[in-house]
Amino acid sequence: MIMRRDFLVPMLIALVAGAAATAACKRPLELGDPLRGLDADQRSQFDRGRAVFDQVFTAETGLGPLFNGTACATCHAQPVSGGDGPISEIHATVFRAGGFCDPLVERGGPVYQQQFTQALRDSLGLSSEPIPAEAARATRTTPDVFGFGLLDAVPNATIMALADPDDADGDGISGRVNRFFDGRMGRFGRKALIPTLAEFNEGAFPIEQGVTVPNSQSEGTVGGAPIPPGVDPLPEPELNAGLVALTDAFVRFLAPPEPTKLTNEGRRGEQLFTEIGCASCHIPTLKTGDHPVSALANKEFAAFTDLLLHDMGSGLADICLGLVAEPSEFRTEPLIGLRFAQRFLHDGRARTVEEATVLHGGEAAASRNAFQALSESDRQAVLAYLGSI
Amino acid sequence: MNATRVIHHPRLLMFAALLVCLGCSSGYGASTGTTSAPGPTPAGPAGQADLLVATCHSVDPASKTVQVITGLGLALHLETFTVGDATTITMDGQPLRLSDLDPGDVLRILYETTGGEHYAKRIDAFAVEKAGGDGQ
Numbered sequence: 365m366i367m368r369r370d371f372l373v374p375m376l377i378a379l380v381a382g383a384a385a386t387a388a389c390k391r392p393l394e395l396g397d398p399l400r401g402l403d404a405d406q407r408s409q410f411d412r413g414r415a416v417f418d419q420v421f422t423a424e425t426g427l428g429p430l431f432n433g434t435a436c437a438t439c440h441a442q443p444v445s446g447g448d449g450p451i452s453e454i455h456a457t458v459f460r461a462g463g464f465c466d467p468l469v470e471r472g473g474p475v476y477q478q479q480f481t482q483a484l485r486d487s488l489g490l491s492s493e494p495i496p497a498e499a500a501r502a503t504r505t506t507p508d509v510f511g512f513g514l515l516d517a518v519p520n521a522t523i524m525a526l527a528d529p530d531d532a533d534g535d536g537i538s539g540r541v542n543r544f545f546d547g548r549m550g551r552f553g554r555k556a557l558i559p560t561l562a563e564f565n566e567g568a569f570p571i572e573q574g575v576t577v578p579n580s581q582s583e584g585t586v587g588g589a590p591i592p593p594g595v596d597p598l599p600e601p602e603l604n605a606g607l608v609a610l611t612d613a614f615v616r617f618l619a620p621p622e623p624t625k626l627t628n629e630g631r632r633g634e635q636l637f638t639e640i641g642c643a644s645c646h647i648p649t650l651k652t653g654d655h656p657v658s659a660l661a662n663k664e665f666a667a668f669t670d671l672l673l674h675d676m677g678s679g680l681a682d683i684c685l686g687l688v689a690e691p692s693e694f695r696t697e698p699l700i701g702l703r704f705a706q707r708f709l710h711d712g713r714a715r716t717v718e719e720a721t722v723l724h725g726g727e728a729a730a731s732r733n734a735f736q737a738l739s740e741s742d743r744q745a746v747l748a749y750l751g752s753i
Numbered sequence: 754m755n756a757t758r759v760i761h762h763p764r765l766l767m768f769a770a771l772l773v774c775l776g777c778s779s780g781y782g783a784s785t786g787t788t789s790a791p792g793p794t795p796a797g798p799a800g801q802a803d804l805l806v807a808t809c810h811s812v813d814p815a816s817k818t819v820q821v822i823t824g825l826g827l828a829l830h831l832e833t834f835t836v837g838d839a840t841t842i843t844m845d846g847q848p849l850r851l852s853d854l855d856p857g858d859v860l861r862i863l864y865e866t867t868g869g870e871h872y873a874k875r876i877d878a879f880a881v882e883k884a885g886g887d888g889q
Contacts, residue, residue, distance in 0.1 A: 455827075464857030469810070469822055469829045545822045545829070546806040547859045547881040558826045567826020580825040687808065687859070687881055 395704065396444035398617045399513065401659035406617060413614025416607050417445055421573055426602030428481035428574035429595045430493055430584060436568065436611065439506040443704055446618045449506040452712060453478060453572075456499035457683045459691065465684035471496050472587040474685065475571050483595040484586070494587040500691065502682035503711040504554060511620030511700040512552070515667065516561035517652035517660045520549055526647065526670040537644045537727050539672035542695070543687040551671045554710040555685040556695035565612045569603055576600040577608050617659070621701045623666055624752045633749030636742055640734035645670055645696040645727070668699035668753060677725020680709065692726060702753040717750050718743070802863055802874060807832065809858040809878075814851055819873070821860060834864055834873040844878040854878060 393400070398410040417436040421427035432453045433439045441449035454476045458466045467474040476493045485491055495501060529540045541549045542556040552558040558567065569575040574596075576583060581600040583591050626634060637643055646668040655661035673693040681692035694710055708720035724732040735746065807821035810831055817836045824830050836842070842849045844858075854860070854876075863875040 460856060462855060462857065464855070466810075466856070467822060467829055469824075469831050474829065475827050543881050545808040545824070545859075547879075553827070563826045567824070567828045570828040571826065577825075580828040580830075582828075582830055584828070584830075687857070 393619050393622055395510075395621055395701075396446060397619050399619045399659040402617055402657075406613070406657065406659070409610055409613035410617040413610035413612070413617075414445060416611045417614050421575055423481045423483060423596070424598075426573075426575040426598055428479075429484035429591055430477035430586065431479050431481075431574040432475075432477050432572045433479075434573065436572075439572070440509060441506075442706065446509050446615065447701070448508045448705055448707070450706070452503050452505050454495065455502045455504055455683060455685070456495050457685055458496070458499050459684045465686065465689070467685065468496060468499060470588050471499075472585050473499070474683075477571075477574070481574075481595065484592070487592040487595050488586060490586070496587075500683045505707050505710065505712040507554075507697075508701050508704070509615050510618055511665060511667070511698070512561055512564075513616035513618065513657075513660055514620065514652055514663060514665045515551065515650075515669075515671065515698060516616065517655045517663075518551075518650050518667075518671065519653035522650065522653070523549070523551065523671045527672055535641075535644065536730055537641070537674070539645070539670055539674055539696075540688060540693070542673050542685070542689045542693075545687065547687070550686060551695070553685075554694055554697070555683075555689040556671060556673055557686040557689070561616060562612055565615050566608050569608070569611075576602045578605045617657075620665060621704065624703070626752055627748060629745045630748045630752050632742070633745035633747065636738065636746050637749055640738070640746075641731035642735075642746075644731070645672070645674055646699055647696075666700065666753065668702075669696040671695060671698075674728065675726035676728060679725050680723065682711070699750070699753050703751050718747055802865055805832065805862050805864065807860060807862070809854050809856055809860050811856060812851055812854050817851065819851065819854060819860070819876070821862070832871065834862055834871045834876075836873050836876070840873045840876065842876045842878070845880075849878065 398407060402410065417440075420435045420438070422434070423429075427434055433451060437445040439449045439451045440446050455474050456476055457468055457474050460466050472493050473496075476495050478492045480488070480491055523541065527539045527541060528535075529538055531538045544550050544557060544559050548559040550556045550559050552561060552564040558564045566577050566579055569577045570580045570582070570584065574583065578601050583596055583600075585591065637646075637648075647670045648666060648668055649664050650667040650669070651664045652660055652662060673689050673695055675690075675692050676694050678692060680694065681690075684690050697710070702717065708714035708717060709723060714720035714723055721735055722732060735743065738746070805821070805823060807823040810820040810822045812819050818833050819836060820831050820833050822829055823832055836851050842851060842854070844853075858878045859881045861877040861879065862873050864871045864873045866872070
């Protein structure tokens with residue numbers, strides 16, 4: 365008994381210390397938190413990058429002269445910086461004879477900015493970029509960027525292994541990669557055009573805010589016409605490489621929301637999600653490859669995408685883009701943070717997850733039909749599962 | 754209750770707590786891994802050959818130029834290259850004329866820049882694997 369009392373105090377201390385340490389280390393991530401496992405320098409980059417992400421630009425600090433938003437966080441706004449938002453933008457391209465998808469670069473495409481600085485408005489008497497009449501148009505909502513660093517770290521080989529362009533297995537689901545204009549495989553954007561997160565992030569500054577960066581120092585055109593002299597006198601680039609890198613670090617290290625604990629109904633929904641074929645494209649789990657950042661290396665995460673293009677049917681079709689994507693083809697949307705989304709599908713036409721599900725067509729028609737054929741309780745179970753993501 | 758077990762449990766718990774904390778901080782000290790955008794190869798000084806891979810937008814045999822689509826993400830722009838008599842144009846190793854190039858062809862262009870203008874030394878058109886390939 366003496367021996368037991370002697371060790372009682374250390375045992376209690378150890379229990380409390382162990383529990384406290386475990387609780388501290390395993391604190392659930394909050395929305396907007398960085399990935400677990402970043403070192404101090406990476407964490408500092410994340411924090412400083414968020415400040416650049418939130419920075420509101422003005423004409424005096426580089427905004428415009430054409431733009432869609434004044435800050436990254438203007439569009440990626442809710443419920444935290446890096447989330448989605450209420451602002452949509454317009455893309456336009458033309459599908460030419462011979463199968464060439466023309467992004468209308470000589471006419472200001474493929475992104476048509478909706479806002480001008482005061483100086484450009486005064487100079488041209490216009491308030492947004494004119495879109496060629498012959499172009500096909502597309503509305504694009506703001507995606508959240510949660511977990512994009514993990515998506516970037518998935519090896520190309522993993523994605524290629526999921527592709528089945530000719531539906532060789534006969535399951536009605538194909539899946540092709542899109543390709544950027546230099547032939548590289550794409551994965552970011554609703555049409556999977558952009559090959560890497562670094563390009564996605566840096567390229568957003570000139571195209572969305574009119575802020576030039578080291579790798580894109582042109583202010584663009586107004587529907588193909590040159591920017592009138594004097595409306596944007598700041599020297600290029602308007603944002604230096606260091607600040608671009610910090611912004612990239614914020615997005616790259618932004619953690620995906622952790623799925624909530626499943627109820628019994630949610631677990632049944634999870635099973636049904638696979639049984640009716642949703643998981644054929646919305647692959648629940650992907651794994652990153654080797655990566656210099658340990659927090660991104662060899663990590664399994666809830667992705668709910670194959671990063672491939674699929675025919676979604678004529679009802680959703682809008683524009684072609686890149687070397688491969690046809691109007692009806694869209695990249696499987698990652699469902700990361702789905703429970704925080706406010707609008708659904710690439711153009712925001714769906715107001716609920718159920719509505720978005722029912723609007724799936726093309727390769728997804730069989731799964732959509734299977735979803736609609738479920739009993740009410742089973743449909744609710746699938747929605748409960750999706751509501752946990 | 755076995756006294757020996759009572760004595761050993763806190764040691765195990767302390768060890769486990771230490772492991773948990775070590776596991777939590779296992780990323781500490783990892784190298785920074787942000788990558789730079791590959792983007793198009795910038796034009797070098799006059800006389801230095803550079804390489805650009807891009808999509809043919811248009812060909813003008815009269816002015817002996819080819820315009821290609823390149824850029825960073827969705828921030829796209831056109832680059833114009835002048836083709837001279839000494840420029841080699843091929844597809845799959847077979848010689849081509851400038852007028853044989855079509856919009857949508859992917860071109861690997863070796864070029865020099867002089868006085869702000871790009872002069873193509875060699876253009877290789879190649880088929881992009883639209884379904885498979887190595888992803889690069």
